[in-house]
Amino acid sequence: MPATEIILPVAHYDLAATLDSGQVFRWRQIEGSWHGVVGQHSVRLTQIESGICAQTFSPVADWSFLREFLQTQIDLPAVLKTFPDDAPMNAAVTSCSGLRLLRQDPWECLASFILSSTKQIVQIRQIVALLCERFGEPSLGAGPACFPLPQRIAAACEADLRECKMGFRAPSLLAAARQIDSGKFDLEKIRTLAYAEAQHQLMTLRGVGEKIADCVLLFAYGFDSAFPVDVWIERALQELYFSRRRASDQRLRKFAATHFGPHAGYAQQYLFHYMRTKVK
DNA sequence: CCCCAGGTCCCGC
């Protein structure tokens, strides 16, 4: 039985779409509720009329860590109003109007997206699950393990990591963990930088290019102007805004940087979800 | 057996 429970009142929040949207890779739906780990806590989340019901399996004195993760304080309708009023955006918002951006732990987000390159989302989930099973400390109140700390990964060897089926991404993950564990790379410092400099710093890490850097900036640090361009988004921009005319990569980025407004990252997530879920 | 996946890196023009 749950040790603690709280209702987080919130409107315009589609919990299922948000937890299943490719921002996070550890949440599983069981009998209508969502199970995952936030910080050290095993958490069960259930969408209810008035918002989100959260349960943990060990005592919680301060729930702010969960509000922060879920970003329940964001005024979503105000964000949606800043989107361009064009057919593709309207269709994307209509198809899923409660989709949210989460605020993840930077290390978990960085590590997960280093493991994401040329992998389908189902497979990323599988790799991350293996990594947590093998290297993660137990979470509070049973359930799945915590995401392994940098120092734990840093102490591993490449062969051990490869057993988690991450293939050629293993050296990148290992190098990032060691840079962070040794203090040569400071994830907290990123928070204090301007967007361009923050992106540049992340891209000094092996296996981190523009796209993965943008994912981390958007999903973990809250840089709302970050606009990750992956194969889905590239397809969306080509098809929906350039009539399949094969605009150059650079042209797409320039368009994205100016067209979607101050919350371009949110718009990106809506387009991504729209492309992945629409029929055909 | 083929193509592709929330890419990145390295190569040669």
Added chain:
DNA sequence: GCGGGACATGGG
């Protein structure tokens, strides 16, 4: 800058 291939592994 820009196209092309390599890189592990698994799904369809």
